[in-house]
Amino acid sequence: MxxxxxxxxxxxxxxxxxxxxxxxxxxxxxxxxxxxxxxxxxxxxxxxxxxxxxxxxxxxxxxxxxxxxxxxxxxxxxxxxxxxxxxxxxxxxxxxxxxxxxxxxxxxxxxxxxDDLLDAVRAGDFTLAESGERVASLGNRIVAANAYxxxxxxxxxxxxxxxxxxxxxxxxxxxxxxxxxxxxxxxxxxxxxxxxxxxxxxxxxxxxxxxxxxxxxxxxxxxxxxxxxxxxxxxxxxxxxxxxxxxxxxxxxxxxxxxxxxxxxxxxxxxxxxxxxxxxxxxxxxxxxxxxxxxxxxxxxxxxxxGLLKVSVGYVDSYVGEGQISYAGPGALARGRLAREIVRERLALTGVRTSELRCDLIGVDALHGEALAGGREPYEVRLRVAGRTETLAEAVRIGNEVETLYTNGPAGGGGAWKSAREIVAVQSVLVPAERARPAVHLLTS
Amino acid sequence: MKLRALAHSRTGDKGDTSNISLIAYDMADYAHLEAHVTPERVSEHFRGIVTGAVTRYALPKIGALNFVLTGALGGVTRSLALDAHGKGLSSALLDLEIPDRP
Known part of the structure; x- marks a missing residue:
């Protein structure tokens, strides 16, 4: 065959x-x-x-x-x-x-x-599969809508x-x-x-x-x-x-x-x-x-x-600020936990507004939480703080608060790192297949 | 015994839903997996991580189960999680304790 x-x-x-x-x-x-x-x-x-x-x-x-x-x-x-x-x-x-x-x-x-159905999705009355909200709720934050x-x-x-x-x-x-x-x-x-x-x-x-x-x-x-x-x-x-x-x-x-x-x-x-x-x-x-x-x-x-095509709708969702710092040796876990509490308190004291905040200890509970980690104490831990904000300026302040632990936090904090970024997120809608009009353009080298 | 002794696993993600395959190394162990790795066990194992339902699909011809976990990822593209895709969930599943083979 x-x-x-x-x-x-x-x-x-x-x-x-x-x-x-x-x-x-x-x-x-x-x-x-x-x-x-x-x-x-x-x-x-x-x-x-x-x-x-x-x-x-x-x-x-x-x-x-x-x-x-x-x-x-x-x-x-x-x-x-x-x-x-x-x-x-x-x-x-x-x-x-x-x-x-x-x-x-x-x-x-x-x-x-x-595949670009941005106009059709903006004009239509479609419901986002993930949030259950109307596409219109995203307003002018939509940046793309592409059909598979x-x-x-x-x-x-x-x-x-x-x-x-x-x-x-x-x-x-x-x-x-x-x-x-x-x-x-x-x-x-x-x-x-x-x-x-x-x-x-x-x-x-x-x-x-x-x-x-x-x-x-x-x-x-x-x-x-x-x-x-x-x-x-x-x-x-x-x-x-x-x-x-x-x-x-x-x-x-x-x-x-x-x-x-x-x-x-x-x-x-x-x-x-x-x-x-x-x-x-x-x-x-x-x-x-x-x-x-x-x-x-x-x-x-x-x-x-x-008969329905999945359409990925990309939109500007939020900003995320992040900071990380490491602790090692005897008492590393206790110092990591202390660092975590300090950053939480600092963000509150200085009025950084987050709609969602995660303070994980990499090596302990960052991937699957404390329950699955089973209480084993590691040689080194890395604090990772990530928070969602409405503005880039506030996102920047999250990483800054982690970085200031160098001179203001627990003993021996090293390798601090920070970032702040815009988050383009994706949800999906289902659109009748006939709304997409695929076309082929031929070029010659 | 740990599930890891009998089976291997891979995680995939679509939106906020994770799927975790569980595949017997030896087809003869499939029935044991099917009997003991129920959706309820998996849901309990991931309590606190997975907020939605756990659905199980059976593929006896390849000796596999496929678990679909909704509300597992906090939305991959906007998640604050270190492992936003949940790639590590398969390893966590293999840590599950099951009875020894009869």
Missing amino acids: RTIRMGAGAGYSGDRIEPAVELVEKGDIDYLVFECLAERTIALAQQARLRDPGAGYDPLLDARLRAVLPACAAKGIRIVTNMGAANPVAAAQRTCTLARDLGLTGLTVAAVTG LGAAPIVAALKDGADVVITGRVGDPALFLAPLIHAFGWRMDDWERLGRGTLAGHLLECAGQITGGYFADPGHKDVPDLARLGFPIGVVAEDGTVEITKVAGSGGRISLATCKEQMLYEVHDPARYLQPDVIGDFSDVEMEEVGPDRVRATGATGSPPT
């Missing part, structure tokens, strides 16, 4: 670059997919675009494409990525310039637009001969599903195959998380050579069956355990994995090790999508 080989070149915007180069050089792949757009990234990119109309795409676009474009062009490997973020057209223009700089003329670069588009515009771009397809927000698995629909001619109502292709995309979308990253636990789950972690290759057959593997000799490990963990990553009901093109059903998936670092997944299926 004919197969397509897809490589996952990045699992988030800051991901390592060499593993993608390794896939291109040694992976014998047909498609290279870079997934680089986290929930909040697009809202931050939209803010960048407002400051500079030519900006708003992934800051590592240049570095990633420079590293792989010449070899991809030589081997006919097609690239699909959401590095367009808030400005896919500018990203495509930049890609054409880069390609020409590299001596690659005649490449077709496609930009997929239509499906595979169709990417398929259209590939049909038009695009060597590189650059999108904004699309469902992450759709970046992988689209090449399969294109290559195998799957129908858009073949729910079983779309479900299987979605599983393949879901397994691959976080790149190193299925080859041994986010997995190692020495003595329990050992993974060789994580510094040279290889990124995954999905070998997908016409019937949608997927095998996950990696370049021989690369670091990491692919096993039933790594694949099962990744299959359930960010999944709620495994029978209803909601995507724009299909509802994936992974509940009857079976996995089998079919060779070294090679696992086959079968049994996924799907059903028709809901």
Whole structure:
């Protein structure tokens, strides 16, 4: 049976670059997919675009494409990525310039637009899924509203001969599903195959998380050579069956355990994995090790999508000020606790208004509270104070109050650090799918 | 015995909801996990951290349970928590004490 080989070149915007180069050089792949757009990234990119109309795409676009474009062009490997973020057209223009700089003329670069639903969401009467409030309650604090588009515009771009397809927000698995629909001619109502292709995309979308990253636990789950972690290759057959593997000799490990963990990553009901093109059903998936670092997944299926698109709404939520300082040696915990009380009292005395304040002792209770920590006393502790404020000026004062512990606090406080930042938060609304109008723009280098 | 002896786990996040998978190393231990790692046990284990409901989904064909915890993260994108994504919750789950295998 004919197969397509897809490589996952990045699992988030800051991901390592060499593993993608390794896939291109040694992976014998047909498609290279870079997934680089986290929930909040697009809202931050939209803010960048407002400051500079030519900006708003992934800051590592240049570095990633420079590293792989010449070899991809030589081997006919097609690239699909959401590095367009808030400005896919500018990203495509930049890609054409880069390609020409590299001596690659005649490449077709496609930009997929239509995910930006800011006007529709502002004008409509939508309810935020997380808070239950109306979108209107966010007023002019909204900075972005982007729908998770499906595979169709990417398929259209590939049909038009695009060597590189650059999108904004699309469902992450759709970046992988689209090449399969294109290559195998799957129908858009073949729910079983779309479900299987979605599983393949879901397994691959976080790149190193299925080859041994986010997995190692020495003595329990050992993974060789994580510094040279290889990124995954999905070998997908016409019937949608997927095998996950990696370049021989690369670091990491692919096993039933790594694949099962990744299959359930960010999944709620495994029978209803909601995507724009299909509802994936992974509940009857079976996995089998079919060779070294090679696992086959079968049994996924799907059903028709809901007809509603998830739209991430980014808005300026608040400001957060933070300060940290460390204590070590005998009595470290008592001094950390004293420091915590001093900062709490100082913030009250000096009138810093916070709507939420956390005073954690890293090494004791910062991640899961005191109950799970079980009362074990550490050699060193680090106080971390983080508070939410309405203004940046007040946020700055939180870190300052931690820093003044150097000369005004308990003995031996060291390594103070502080920050204050604007928080762009994200909630979501559901919008009828027909409100989004995806479009493909073709450019030539 | 600690859950960590029989199973491994990974945490994912969507909005304010966390999911924690629990996967048997040996398929033969799946029934033991299913019997003892109930949503109620998990909810009790995370008391004070998780404010919402705990729902459990079973995937017997891969020997796994998937726990979905609402109100677990204080809103990832606005959370003041050090581990805003709750990445460490899987390790905390594996510290759960369960009866020895029969």
